[in-house]
Amino acid sequence: MDESVITHAEGLPAYRLPPCVQNLLRFLYPTINWRTVAFFNDIPWWLEVTGWDANAITLPDTFTNQIYVFFNSKKLARPSASHTELVYPNDLNALCRPGQSTHLVATLIHECVHVLQFQQADSSSIPLGYLRPSTTDYLKCWACHGFVYDDQLPHEKEAYDQERQFTACASSLGLDNAVWCCVPQPSAADPLKHFMTSACGQALVKMQSVRTQCCDNALAGLGSSILAAGVGVLVTAAKIVLILVTPIVEFFSDLFNSTEDDKVRDDIRSASGSNLAARSDADLIDMVQKLFDGPTGDDDENAVLRLLSCLPCPRVATLVGSFGVQNFLDEFQGAEYGHLQLLLLNCGVLSLSSLDDNGVCALVKAAGCAGISGASVSVLHGLFLQLLSGYTDDEDEQTINAMMGCLSATTIRTVLRMNGTRWDDFDSAIQGDEWDDFVDVMKAKGIPEP
């Protein structure tokens, strides 16, 4: 949540929930203190080691009063009976994917019941690792439930009831995640308000205070306290071991990774274009994967750019597609990012419609003259059209002039003969000083005002 002060835990970066999902959670759980709650898109390493494999889990921190909600992204990435429609929630942004079902949001709502259970139970005590009223409560309930984990386990029953009521309410109102996530729909009524004012939405807002108690069995109480303390000691000990071992493991894996990177980079640099193009897709994917493993530096990025520039467009599409266009773009920064965007635009892997005016300006700035002068005329034409369409502000005008300054007179003349990018189109869009600059740039290229 916005207010969370936790940025990292268990070696994982905290995830910022989309604002509309935050608002939904604030509405459903008005008493949760979000400053001590954080959301993660992966599970802690020590949980992974145990083979645990549910959708998500809520756990207290070992040392503080913080509460962590972990999404099991690997499990969620696999389609299953309960969420066949899930394409790939590589991150919780999938919450916002148009057409996404309410599955992920419902899971989040389930986990937040556990957050509330933790906070309520621990509110009047100082947590000591896992030795705290909340974990003791949960384990006691588990013991009294015959050590069976199912949706009838009291803590889980509360969470599942809430989850089911939410799903039923959302679907009766015709709301899906895309709507929750404020995908711009100017005509639609505010979906959150619609939900909050509905009868079923109102019925859901009851989760303000919950302290789930189970059987009053003294033995179970003592046993679960010991068990909770035991879990705390084990996790703490394992963490200490990890803290000691990690730097050694990282040292060797970096050593290995950088030699692999070096080999691939040298290979791409020294091989001829036709040699690179003759290799199989699987080989190329493997090479790029090696460059992307670990931190991706400018050298790695430039090697990938050289490789892509040696391939015909269908193979560029295959290679980039095997990583996912967005994942591929995410590996690049600065000038290399601009060059990659142009290269993908040239090949039609990236569509111009995915860039708004700001995107075009950033791309031109990043790619610089070297990138712009290497772009195809049809891509240049598309970029100009994007900048000229709608309202053309000062930055758009300066970007147009900067692009013109990078292009040859021949290319400019070709562009000026194309629909939507004729002299008059520039004249009617560009105003004031920028228009004077435009005319000057053209004059310098030997192209007079018609």
Ligand SMILES: [Zn+2]
């Ligand atoms: Zn649960």
